[in-house]
Amino acid sequence: MDKHYDLIILGGGCAGLSLALRLAELGEQSPTTLIIEKRPAYSNDRTWCFWDEGNPALTECADHTWSSFKVQLGDKQLVKNCSKNPYVMISAQTFYTRAIQNITANAKRCRLNHDESVLAVIKQASQTWRITTNMGVYTANHVIDTRPASQISDDMSVLWQSFIGFEIEASQDLFDAQQFTLMDIDQSFKNGLGFTYVLPVTPNRALIEYTVFCEQAMSAGSLQPYLDVALSQYTNHADYKVLRKECGQLPMGNQTVKQSDDSSYIFAGLYAGAARPSSGYAFQRIQGWAKLCAQSWVEHQSFIPAPKDAALTAIMDDIFLHVLKSNPDAAATLFFSFFSKAKLISTIRFLSDHPTLTDLGSIILSMPTVLFLKSLPSFLKKRVSMSLHVSIFKSTK
Incomplete structure (x- = not known):
């Protein structure tokens, strides 16, 4: 017999469990949720790090924090005091243990299935989703797919x-x-x-x-x-x-960010924009998305994909990656310049996804001007080409 849920989360990694944790905090308001995870069990196989900006919800399960850091390039060394915004590490073991404890405490409304693989996902005539796995068949009003790419290129x-x-x-x-x-x-x-x-x-x-x-x-x-x-x-x-x-x-x-035209099926996680393009940091972004999702459920009985980056930040990330790709041998100088010249608080806010205009100015001024000017023509050509491609695609839909 089918088992029906308000929400089925495909993949019990950082994104899936972070959302489950947020939803569990809603108590009786939380949606009935099933998390399908293919791993037989969790292991201490990774760490997540970020800069502490005074958010207890993110730091309460920290395994360790650091008050200073260094950046080294040959015989040149930078040492920065970050005691006002310590660097925080959360181990997979700590995160998974906390998540499982919260899910167990909310067992009437949330369930985690291990060692289960998704075989098929079909939208039914009733507008609900039918998920077939190696363990059974389930239906749901909403699906959030956090699974990583099956293979990468x-x-x-x-x-x-x-x-x-x-x-x-x-x-x-x-x-x-x-x-x-x-x-x-x-x-x-x-x-x-x-x-x-x-x-x-x-x-x-x-x-x-x-x-x-x-x-x-x-x-x-x-x-x-x-x-x-x-x-x-x-x-x-x-x-x-x-x-x-x-x-x-x-x-x-990520040039293949997953999107869905159906608002009841949402892609989330690393391959749906969770990782910051210029740094790879993802933990804070995932927590922010999970919080917004929980709010959306309370207010609208629906869920939302990860919000897009602010336009200026997105452009800066795009330029930064283009310069790195076009000038790989200059990458070492580029990063050392970034950390040596930009203000530390500007660097932290930029890496943490909410820089001010002043911060962005500090970041821009820290970059090697000649290198960026040299890469500007090819970057603009790429942006124009992408815009034309999008326009043509939309006109043919």
Whole structure:
């Protein structure tokens, strides 16, 4: 027999669980919800980080915070005090545990199914959705699809952020647990930007990650040699054990953002605009969308897709990615200039999605002028081409 829900969420990752958490806060007003997750169980396989801007709802489950950070380029080093806006880390284990606890507490109205794969999704004549899985058949008034792309190709995004990281425990104290390394830029990496990212949580334990921004999505195997070098550098060849591993590919400037013409079927998550194009940060954006979705349910009994970025911010991200793609060998200088010249509060607000006009001015002035002017003609040509394509597409619909 079919089981009917107000809402079925396809995919129980960060976006799906964040929405479920927000809806659970509505109590008896919350929609009856089913979350379908294909993984048999959750593991501590990733971390989410962001700058604390005084939102307790985002920081209450933080695993660690840092009051300063550094950016390194060869023998040049920047150290920034961010104590007014600490950098926050939430581990997958902490986030998933909290989500499951809240879902369990709201068991009458919300259910999470693990180890279940979606086989078909069909809109019925009754205007409800019929979802067939390997475990059964369900119907729903609304569907929110947060599943990642089944496979990725390089042309799906302007650039890709690929990474591999090991959380290690060393045999001796090596780290300052109050300071993290945002970027230790690898000058030997070609055709893009390669850098080491270090999040120390105790004097002898840290997540050490190697990240690449480039046109191709890189596999964990191809990144492993770079991580090995970083591990040797940051442990100074001391003995250590690997506690866990994480890896992935994030779209930067997703060119195939999923959209739906049916307001009762919404795409959400990384491949529907959750990640900030110029940085890959997604956690805060997802939380903001989940909050808006919960409000929409209370007020209209409906849900909404992720809001579009402010026009000026979107244009700046587009220009930034275009410059990086057109000038991969200049990426190291570009990022170091960004962090050394822009005001820290402007940088934080820009990366956190709500810069003021003054902040945007500070960011623009921090960029290498010659490099941007050189890339401007090709950027404008691309924008005109895209506008013509959209106009032609709309006229043929």
